[in-house]
Amino acid sequence: MKKLLFIFAILSFTITYAQYAPGNVFFNDGTFSKGLITMTDEGGIKFKKAKDSTVIYYDHSDIEGLDYKGKRLKYVKVYSDEPPRLLNEKIKGKITLYNDDTGYNSFYSIPATSNSSTIGGPFFNTRAQTAFYHFIKMDEEIIPIGIRIKKKHLEFFNSCPSLIQKIETKELKRKHVYDIISYYNEHCG
Numbered sequence: 001m002k003k004l005l006f007i008f009a010i011l012s013f014t015i016t017y018a019q020y021a022p023g024n025v026f027f028n029d030g031t032f033s034k035g036l037i038t039m040t041d042e043g044g045i046k047f048k049k050a051k052d053s054t055v056i057y058y059d060h061s062d063i064e065g066l067d068y069k070g071k072r073l074k075y076v077k078v079y080s081d082e083p084p085r086l087l088n089e090k091i092k093g094k095i096t097l098y099n100d101d102t103g104y105n106s107f108y109s110i111p112a113t114s115n116s117s118t119i120g121g122p123f124f125n126t127r128a129q130t131a132f133y134h135f136i137k138m139d140e141e142i143i144p145i146g147i148r149i150k151k152k153h154l155e156f157f158n159s160c161p162s163l164i165q166k167i168e169t170k171e172l173k174r175k176h177v178y179d180i181i182s183y184y185n186e187h188c189g
Contacts, residue, residue, distance in 0.1 A: 020048065023068035025058065037068050043085060060084040074098070078135060078142050087135060090178060094189030095156075097181040098142075099132035134177045148175040160188030 020036035025047055027033070035049045044059035045066065060083060065074035075084035076098055087098035134145040138156060145153060149167070157163050163183055166172040172180055 020046075021069050023066055025066045026064050027062065028064050037066060043083070065089075076135065076142055078144065091181050091185060093185030095181050095184055096137040097178065098135040098137070100135075136181065145177060149177055149180055150174070157184060160184055163188060
C-alpha cells in the first residue's frame, strides 16, 4: 500500500509540474505567438499553439522571452561564459530590474504567538521567507546585485542624491531592491 501511495504521489507531482499554461512567446525576429507553455529543466520552454497541437521546444536561440503565469521572462546574458538565462523582468526603465525567479528560502525566528505553531521551542517560531537574486541593467550592462543592494552598489545611484540619502537614513532599506530601483526610475532616471 505504501509503495502504491508513493508512486501515486510521484505521478501526481510529475503531471502537475508538466502542465501547460497560456502565454505569449516573443521571437528574436520581433514576432510573437500565443499558445500554451511549460518550462523545461534545461532552461528552455515547450510550446504548443493549442491543447492538441504539436509540441515545439524553444530556447534563447529562438526566442527573446515570454509572458507566462503573470510574469515577463526575458533571456538575459548575465555572464559571458554562460548561455543566457530566463529572468523575471520586474521593472523596465533607466535601470531595469530582473530577478532569478527560482528564489531561495531562508529561515528566520520570530517570537511565537498564541495562534502560531511552535517549531523552534516555546518562545520562537521558525518561518521560511523567499528571497530573490537580483540583477540590474544599466547602460546595456548586466550587474548581479544579489538579494540586497550592497555598499559597493551605491555608486550606481550617485546621480540621485535623494536616493542615497534615503538609503543611508534607512528610509529605504537595502534589502528592498524593488523600491530602490522604482524610486531611482521615478525621481532620477
